[in-house]
Amino acid sequence: MKIILLNMGLCDSCEKPIPLPQPPNKDEIDELYNNEDALCKIIKELKNNLGKFGTGFFCEIKDKEIPFERALFTNNHVLDETDIENNKEIEIEYLNEKKYIKMTRNRRKFTNKPLDYTCIEIFKEDNIAKFFKIDNIDINSKIAQDIFILQYPGGGQLKYSLGRMILSKNDIIKHNASTLGGSSGSPLIKRYAINHILGLHHGTNQEVNLATPFHIIFKDIKHKLKIHQKINLIYDIYCDDSMDYFFNNNRMSDGNNDDSMSYINNDDSMSDDSDDDDSISDYSYDDSLSDDHKIKRLFGSKFVKNNKNNIKLIINGKKSKLVKTSKYLKKGINNVQMIILNILTNLEYMFVNCKSLKNIDELKNLNTEEITNFRNTFSGCSSLSNIDSLKYWNVSKGENFCAMFFHTPLTNLNALKNWDVSNGKDFSGMFGECSSLSNIEGLEKWNVLKGKDFNGIFIECSSLLDLDALKSWNVSNANQFKEMFCGCSSLSNIDALKNWNVSNVTNFIGLFAECSLLKNINGLKYWNVSKGIIFAGIFHKCKSLEKLNGLENWDVSEGKSFEGLFSGCASLTNLKKLEKWNLSNAINFEKMFYECSSLKSLNGLEKWNVPNVFYFNYMFEKCSSLSDVNALKNWNVLRNARFYGIFDQCPLLKNKETFPDWIKG
Numbered sequence: 001m002k003i004i005l006l007n008m009g010l011c012d013s014c015e016k017p018i019p020l021p022q023p024p025n026k027d028e029i030d031e032l033y034n035n036e037d038a039l040c041k042i043i044k045e046l047k048n049n050l051g052k053f054g055t056g057f058f059c060e061i062k063d064k065e066i067p068f069e070r071a072l073f074t075n076n077h078v079l080d081e082t083d084i085e086n087n088k089e090i091e092i093e094y095l096n097e098k099k100y101i102k103m104t105r106n107r108r109k110f111t112n113k114p115l116d117y118t119c120i121e122i123f124k125e126d127n128i129a130k131f132f133k134i135d136n137i138d139i140n141s142k143i144a145q146d147i148f149i150l151q152y153p154g155g156g157q158l159k160y161s162l163g164r165m166i167l168s169k170n171d172i173i174k175h176n177a178s179t180l181g182g183s184s185g186s187p188l189i190k191r192y193a194i195n196h197i198l199g200l201h202h203g204t205n206q207e208v209n210l211a212t213p214f215h216i217i218f219k220d221i222k223h224k225l226k227i228h229q230k231i232n233l234i235y236d237i238y239c240d241d242s243m244d245y246f247f248n249n250n251r252m253s254d255g256n257n258d259d260s261m262s263y264i265n266n267d268d269s270m271s272d273d274s275d276d277d278d279s280i281s282d283y284s285y286d287d288s289l290s291d292d293h294k295i296k297r298l299f300g301s302k303f304v305k306n307n308k309n310n311i312k313l314i315i316n317g318k319k320s321k322l323v324k325t326s327k328y329l330k331k332g333i334n335n336v337q338m339i340i341l342n343i344l345t346n347l348e349y350m351f352v353n354c355k356s357l358k359n360i361d362e363l364k365n366l367n368t369e370e371i372t373n374f375r376n377t378f379s380g381c382s383s384l385s386n387i388d389s390l391k392y393w394n395v396s397k398g399e400n401f402c403a404m405f406f407h408t409p410l411t412n413l414n415a416l417k418n419w420d421v422s423n424g425k426d427f428s429g430m431f432g433e434c435s436s437l438s439n440i441e442g443l444e445k446w447n448v449l450k451g452k453d454f455n456g457i458f459i460e461c462s463s464l465l466d467l468d469a470l471k472s473w474n475v476s477n478a479n480q481f482k483e484m485f486c487g488c489s490s491l492s493n494i495d496a497l498k499n500w501n502v503s504n505v506t507n508f509i510g511l512f513a514e515c516s517l518l519k520n521i522n523g524l525k526y527w528n529v530s531k532g533i534i535f536a537g538i539f540h541k542c543k544s545l546e547k548l549n550g551l552e553n554w555d556v557s558e559g560k561s562f563e564g565l566f567s568g569c570a571s572l573t574n575l576k577k578l579e580k581w582n583l584s585n586a587i588n589f590e591k592m593f594y595e596c597s598s599l600k601s602l603n604g605l606e607k608w609n610v611p612n613v614f615y616f617n618y619m620f621e622k623c624s625s626l627s628d629v630n631a632l633k634n635w636n637v638l639r640n641a642r643f644y645g646i647f648d649q650c651p652l653l654k655n656k657e658t659f660p661d662w663i664k665g
Contacts, residue, residue, distance in 0.1 A: 021146040021162055021163070021164055021191070023162070024148075024162060024191075028191070028192075029160075032148060032150065032160055032189075035130065035132060035150065036150070036158055037095065037129045037130035038057055038058045038059075038128075038130040038131055038132050039055065039056065039057045039058075039150055039152075039158060039187075040055075040056045040057070040058070040072070040092040040093060040094040040099075041053055041054075041055065041056075041092060041093040041094075041152045041155060041182075042054040042055065042056045042074055042078055042079065042090065042091075042092050042185065043091040043092060043093060043098070043155075044078065044079065044083070044090075044091065052155060053152060053154070053155030053182045054074055054075060054078030054079075054152075054182065054184045054185045055074065055078075055150075055151050055152045055182065055183055055184060055185040055186040056072050056073065056074040056078070056092065056185050057072070057073055057074075057132060057150070057185070057186070057187045057197075058070065058071070058072055058073075058122060058128050058130070058131045058132065059071055059073060059131055059132045059133070059134050059197065060131040060132070060133050060134065061134060061218075062133070062134065063218060065222050065225070066218065066221060066222065066225070067108075067225070068108055068121045070121070070122040070123075070128070070131055071119050071120060071121055071122055072101070072119070072120045072122055073117065073118070073119055073185070073187070073200060073217075074117075074118050074184070074185030074200075075116045075117060075118065075184045075185045075200065075202045075203075076111050076112060076113045076115075076116045076117060076118050077116060077184060077202070077203075078118070078184050078185045079111070079118045079120075080111060080113070080118070081111050083118075084103050084109045084111065084118065084120060085103060086103055086104070086105050087102070087103060087104070087105075088102075088103045089101065089102050089103065090103070090120075094128070095129070101120070101122075101126060103120075107120065107121045107123070108120075108121040109121070110220070110221050110224055112217075112220050115212050115216060115217060115220055116200070116202040116203070116212060117200050117202075117212055117217050117220075119217070119221060132187065132189075132197055134196070134197050134214060145164065145165045145190070145191075145198075146162065146163075146164055146165075146190075146191035146192070147162070147163055147164065147165050147175060147177055147188050147189060147190060147191055147198060148160050148161070148162055148177070148188075148189040148191055149161050149163070149175075149177045149178075149179060149183070149186050149187070149188060149189070149201055150186060150187060150189065151179060151180075151182070151183035151186035151201070152182050152183070152186075153179065153180035153181065153182045153183050154180055154181055154182045155182045156182070161177040161178040161179065162177060162191070163175055163176045163177025163178065163209075164176055164177075165188070165198070166208065172210060172211075172212070172213075173188065173198065173199045173210065173211040173212070173213055174208040174209070174210060174211075175188065175201075175208065175209050175210075175211060176208060176209065177201075177209065179201060179204075179209055183201060184201065184202060184203065185200065185201070185202070186200075186201040187199075187200065187201070188200070188201055188211050197214050198211075198213065198214060199211035199212055199213045199214055200212045200214065200217065346371065346372070346373045347368070347371055347373065347374050347377045348373045348374070348375045348376060348377070348400075349375070349376050349377070349379075350377050351377060351378050351381055352376045352377075352378075352379045352380055352381075353379070353380035353381070354378075354380075354381050354384075355380065355381065355382045355383060356383055357378075357381045357383060357384050358383045358384060358385075358386075359386070360384065360386075360387065360389055360390070361388075361389045362389075363389050363390065363393075364389035364390070364391075364392040364393075365392075366393065368393045368394055368395060369394045369396070369397065370397060371395070371397065371398060372397050372398060372399045372400065372423075373398075373399065373400045374395065374398050374400060374401050374404045375400045375401070375402045375403065375404065375426075376402065376403045376404065376406065377404050378404060378405050378408055379403045379404065379405070379406040379407060379408075380406065380407050380408075381408050382407060382408065382409065383409070384408050384409065384410075385408070385409045385410060385411060385436070387405075387410065387415050387416075388414075388415045389415075390415050390416065391415040391416070391417075391418065393419070394420070395419050395420065395421060396420040396422065396423065397423055398421060398423060398424055399423055399424060399425050399426070400424075400425065400426045401421065401424050401426060401427050401430050402426045402427070402428045402429055402430065402453075403428065403429035403430060403432060404430050405430060405431050405434060406429050406430070406431070406432045406433055406434075407432070407433040407434075408434055409434070409435075409436045410431070410434045410436065410437050411436050411437060411438070412437070412439065412441065412442065413431075413437070413440055413441065413442040413443055414441060414442040415442070416442050416443065417441075417442035417443070417444070417445065418445075419446070420447070421446050421447065421448060422447040422449065422450065423450060424448060424450060424451055425450055425451060425452050425453065426451075426452065426453045427448065427451050427453065427454050427457050428453045428454065428455040428456055428457060428480070429455065429456045429457065429459065430457050431457060431458055431461060432456050432457070432458070432459040432460060432461075433459065433460040433461070434458075434461050435460060435461065435462045435463060436463055437461050437463060437464055438463045438464060438465055438490075439464070439465060439466065439469070440458075440464065440467070440469045440470070441468075441469050442469065443469045443470065443473075444469045444471075444472060445472075446473065447474070448473055448474065448475060449474045449476070449477060450477060451475060451477065451478055452477060452478055452479055452480065453478070453479075453480040454475065454478055454480060454481055454484050455480045455481070455482040455483060455484065455507075456482065456483045456484065456486065457484055458484060458485050458488060459483045459484070459485070459486045459487055460486065460487035460488075461485075461487070461488050462487060462488065462489045462490060463490055464485075464488045464490055464491055465490050465491065465492075466491070466493065466496065467485075467491070467494060467496040467497060468496045469496075470496055470497065471496045471497075471499070473500065474501065475500055475501065475502065475505075476501040476503065476504065477504060478502070478504060478505055479504050479505055479506050479507065480505070480506075480507050481502070481505050481507060481508050481511050482507050482508070482509040482510060482511070482534075483509065483510040483511065483513065484511050485511060485512050485515060486510045486511070486512070486513040486514055486515075487513070487514045487515075488512075488514075488515050489514060489515060489516045489517060490517060491512075491515050491517060491518055492517040492518055492519055492520070492544075493518075493519075493520050493523075494512070494518065494520070494521060494523055494524070495520065495522070495523040496523070497523055497524070498523030498524070498525075498526050498527075499526065500527065501528070502527050502528060502529060503528040503530065503531060504531055505529070505531065505532060506531050506532060506533045506534065507532075507533065507534045508529070508532055508534060508535050508536075508538050509534050509535075509536045509537055509538075510536070510537040510538065510540060511538045512538060512539055512542060513537050513538070513539070513540035513541060513542075514540065514541045514542075515539075515542050516541060516542065516543045516544060517544050518539075518542045518544060518545055519544045519545060519546065521539075521545070521548070521549070521550040521551070522549050522550040523550060524550040524551060524554075525549070525550040525551070525552065525553060527554070528555070529554050529555060529556065530555040530557070530558065531558060532556060532558060532559055533558055533559060533560050533561065534559070534560070534561045535556060535559050535561060535562050535565055536561045536562065536563045536564055536565065536588075537563070537564040537565065537567065538565055539565065539566050539569055540564050540565075540566075540567050540568055541567070541568035541569075542566075542568070542569050543568065543569065543570045543571060544571055545566075545569050545571060545572055546571045546572060546573060547572075547573075547574065547577070548572070548574070548575065548577040548578060549577060550577075551577050551578065552577040552578075552579075552580060553580070554581065555582070556581055556582065556583065556586075557582040557583075557584060557585060558585055559583070559585065559586055560585055560586060560587045560588065561586075561587065561588045562583075562586055562588060562589055562592055563588045563589065563590040563591055563592065563615070564590070564591045564592065564594065565592050565593075566592060566593050566596060567591045567592070567593065567594035567595060567596075568594065568595045568596075569593075569595075569596050570595065570596065570597045570598060571598055572593075572596045572598060572599055573598050573599060573600070574603075574604070575593075575599070575602060575603065575604035575605055576603060576604035577604070578604050578605065578608075579604045579605070579606070579607060580607075581608065582609065583608055583609060583610055583613070584609050584610075584611060584612065585612060586610060586612060586613050587612055587613060587614055587615065588613070588614070588615045589610070589613050589615060589616050589619050590615045590616070590617045590618060590619065591617070591618045591619065591621070592619050593619060593620050593623060594618055594619070594620070594621050594622060594623075595621070595622040595623070596620075596623050596626075597622065597623060597624045597625060598625055599620075599623050599625060599626055600625050600626060600627060600628065601626070601627070601628040601629075601630075601631065602620075602626070602628070602629055602630075602631040602632060603628075603631050604631070605631045605632065606631045606634065608635065609636070610635055610636070610637060611636055611637075611638070612638070613637070613638065613641060614638060614640075614641050614642060615641075615642050616637075616641060616642060616643035616646050617642055617643060617644045617645055617646065618644070618645045618646065618648065619643070619646050620646055620647055620650060621645055621646070621647070621648040621649055621650070622648070622649045622650070623647075623650050624649070624650065624651060624652075625652065626647075626650050626652060626653060627652040627653065629647070629653065629658065629659065629660065630658075632660045632663075633660045633661070635660065635662060637662040641662075643663055646663065647659070647663075
């Protein structure tokens with residue numbers, strides 16, 4: 001495809017054009033041509049008669065604070081929050097062919113209306129051939145700097161225009177490169193540095209063309225990642241079955257990165273307080289909004305949809321609209337007096353992020369006998385430590401308990417000891433980040449037989465000392481154990497789980513990750529993990545783990561993903577208990593023993609059958625005591641396998657002649 005000059009240095013609506021730059025030479029045009037595979041045409045009927053097309057471009061991101069490497073960028077007015085909701089598809093034209101990108105739950109998505117950008121994570125399986133490289137995100141832009149814009153004006157052929165950036169201040173770039181309808185979402189490219197993206201073109205203000213600087217976009221993405229690092233566990237961690245999850249979310253990185261997990265802020269009720277003008281989840285009480293919109297913003301559209309017409313609340317004896325309840329809770333009223341005049345069927349998000357809520361005594365009379373959904377009911381109630389009144393609740397029809405008490409300061413669960421949760425299917429994140437919870441007495445008699453999803457149920461319960469209350473749990477129908485006890489940093493023994501039937505579990509990602517006091521895993525020898533597919537990061541950063549007794553008879557023959565399985569196990573000295581493992585279906589060993597700094601040899605791995613492993617990258621990086629790797633010499637490894645940095649920062653392995661031939665080759 002030939003890239004055609006649109007017009008040079010003429011803004012369609014500029015009244016005072018500034019001097020034109022020098023025309024591009026052939027080499028510059030050729031360099032532009034080489035990047036055409038990094039652009040796409042976005043096919044969509046735009047609002048406000050802006051046409052049926054927009055422009056998008058693909059970039060590689062080199063920033064340690066952003067936990068993904070490739071993304072599609074365009075404008076919010078081209079693809080807004082409704083276009084990138086989970087399970088939707090966006091249609092693009094790429095390399096002259098129509099293509100669809102599905103908005104899966106594990107695909108990170110960000111959008112901001114005032115800054116007019118949308119960012120969508122791109123996976124390898126999306127088969128994008130080329131990406132712009134953004135090496136220097138925080139730019140110092142100058143007046144009259146020459147720029148190119150690559151675009152699909154009018155949805156036609158790919159064209160470029162050359163102009164100048166006439167002002168860059170705060171969160172706006174003004175430029176006079178020519179654009180037309182369909183150019184929305186185009187990249188501003190620094191002349192003489194074609195891989196350097198300065199900004200994202202989004203429109204005009206009737207005087208000049210406008211773009212958002214890329215360093216502002218990245219700042220906003222980092223901000224969203226930061227404020228959602230806790231709450232996003234509720235939405236995406238527990239639903240994401242990606243084998244690459246553990247790496248993508250930085251739990252195995254060197255630094256102290258936030259556990260940033262996603263994603264577009266498009267759930268009406270799940271944001272921390274923020275100054276962002278585009279926050280869909282703003283809890284502030286705004287009298288300029290309609291009552292209907294107030295309710296949606298305060299409680300979430302899902303809650304409203306299920307309950308708006310059949311609930312009335314009485315506060316302090318006076319009838320009040322639903323919206324007022326949340327207003328009072330948000331502003332610190334600690335005693336909620338409620339009378340439910342009709343039966344509820346859904347308590348999803350009801351008190352989410354009511355940070356001043358301390359007393360829920362009046363909820364003891366709440367009729368919950370028909371309620372099936374308790375998802376996030378008290379999530380983020382960071383002052384709620386006493387839930388004694390909930391012992392009167394009938395939750396026998398409850399199916400979804402996801403993140404019900406997530407990030408609350410509970411100290412005990414005795415109030416829940418008589419709860420009938422026998423119909424529960426989703427327990428993911430239910431007590432996640434209850435960091436004051438030192439024991440879980442009260443859960444001993446829970447019937448969780450129908451439970452399928454236990455992802456993160458006790459994640460970051462950092463004060464939890466033992467799991468004795470879970471001894472009798474029947475989890476035989478469960479298939480998701482991701483991060484179930486991740487971050488339980490006071491836990492030293494897991495023998496209580498020895499009789500668990502885990503024969504249907506396929507996902508064990510990060511199960512005991514960051515259990516830094518865990519020394520004894522002998523109880524796991526009774527576990528049947530034969531259906532396990534993902535074993536990534538199970539013991540990541542279990543710094544006190546010295547021996548692997550308990551794993552010797554594990555049947556991991558169906559396992560494919562083992563990345564970071566023992567990464568950060570700094571006390572681990574011996575691998576002989578793994579010698580019988582059948583790894584014939586394994587694909588990924590990245591960082592498997594990363595930073596096992598006490599490991600001196602790899603004895604025990606001699607007989608491992610690894611014919612399908614493709615990724616060995618950083619497998620033994622930072623094993624600072626490792627001096628003998630002879631155990632690997634007879635491994636039968638794929639000819640095109642990747643083993644970048646496999647022995648990086650292993651100071652005792654200076655002589656590469658001691659490396660196995662398959663690495664030297």
